[in-house]
Amino acid sequence: MKEELKRREYCKTTSLTKSLIAFVVCLVLFCFFLFWSPSRELAKKDVKIVLKEDCNKWIYVWSGESGKLEETNETLKAGTSLKGIAEDGRWTWIVEDENGNRFGVPKLAVEGEVKELRAMNPDFRYVYRADSLTGFSLERICKEAGDYLMADVSTRSYYFPQVVLAKGEGRTKGVLLTVDEQGLVIHTERTSELKYNLYTSAPFFYYIISWNLVTNFQPFTIDANSQALHHKSLSSKFGSWFKGIFSSIFWFLMKLILFLLILGGLTLIVYGAASLLFVALGRMPGVKNSFIAKLEYVYMIPWMYILLLSCLYLFNSLWIILLPGGVLLLIWMCAAVEKLSIRDARCPSCAALNKLNVVEITYLTGVDVEPVWGTSWIKNTLVDVEKARRREHHLVETDTECAVCHHHTHTDSETDSVNDWKPLKEFACPKCGQHALKATSLVKDSNVKRHEYTSRKEGKIKDKGFDFVEWETRYESKDIVSSHEYWTGTITYHQETNCGHCDYHYEIDHTEKVDESPTKTSTVEEVRKWKRVDK
Known part of the structure; x- marks a missing residue:
């Protein structure tokens, strides 16, 4: 047909x-x-910070192994008014004085609450493929990599924790730059050790990351007191109920x-x-x-x-x-x-566009009655089955012809389609048309295993009164002990359908995975007796 x-x-x-x-x-x-690059500024608004008590300045110091904020001997008097720049860690605000110096002050020394400031995203990175930034202008670096976190105007030193220098064998994150009177970098000091990854040895890696193609997918700042980009913060936030x-x-x-x-x-x-x-x-x-x-x-x-x-x-x-x-x-x-x-x-011969006429024809090449795969899990078990489904075999032929040069191609493919499961007695033999089909399912291979375990729900210990024979107070608890079982493995069934009226025969192998979900098989109340032990 x-x-x-x-x-x-x-x-x-x-x-x-x-x-x-x-x-x-x-x-x-x-x-x-x-080409688009968003503004990368730390302070979006002019936020005034007033000190309520005397405190010392905090600056970033590089010790040769790691960098950290360190308290200086330079004291700021109570009542000093400063411009808020950003948050740095849990206890420090980064501020700027009237001369343009940026440094840290303790949050506890600040009058009132400061809510408008944000923190520099610790995951933000801007990469330069260079050993140093000598010759770069401070203005260019701020425009590309974002605002600096700290500054000392007297020494013309600026700290950029987000700048990555990547060239040669490794890369470092964080630089302390010194500029001349024209704002050009004359000295670059790296503020972290070299880091390596296996994939950074890939060809042209440092060239590619220095293009900063996906940098804009990293926010430059995050909310103050927020560590949303880190795993631990999420754990601590939900703490007791979300492990x-x-x-x-x-x-x-x-x-x-x-x-x-x-x-x-x-x-x-x-x-x-x-x-x-x-x-x-x-x-x-x-x-x-x-x-x-x-x-x-x-x-x-x-x-x-x-x-x-x-x-x-x-x-x-x-x-x-x-x-x-x-x-x-x-x-x-x-x-x-x-x-x-x-x-x-396009036509593969003359390359004409949109001139291909395609005709697909499906041939119904045969019909079989496929039995269900049975219920037994034991190897070499043969059972008669009562359900089956109709399986149709199709041959799809596709002819493509170009309307310009008449180039012709022909392909064909075989497909199967199946219907719903129904009682076997409703199916007629595909060969003779009689309702005389018999079907069996043999467990050809099975590696199914049974597993079991128990769970205990402990009951409360109750006072059962004083025992005059034992001369002590009796206690007991009733625990609920449940038994569970589950199965693992696969079964391969050999299915056959035969007609009792003619020589029609159909067979197929089917592999099925067993249901691995556990089932509760029994529940027992277990009484446990307790004795009081006086210290």
């Missing part, structure tokens, strides 16, 4: 207007992604989803930004499909590599876990790019 499913004209990517709109949108997003391990798992899953969304979204934007070029080439009759394919991959593969390394560095602390997911996503994106390509709408 022949059934023509559909006859259609292949018209993929027929609208130049739609292609143009998609190209413009992706191109705008691509340029936004490459730290579940907090970490939740935050990891959120980062994984964000990583995949950023990587996948940017990949599509990058492809869309060049899509009009591929569409234009597809509309040129003399351009071969193979050339467009090679051009697409020559364009996309380097970008996929660049985006993967950039996103791994964005989530640097989880890179080894995120790497497999990123690679699998890009492989899937390659398949998506294939589906988006205009090559599917």
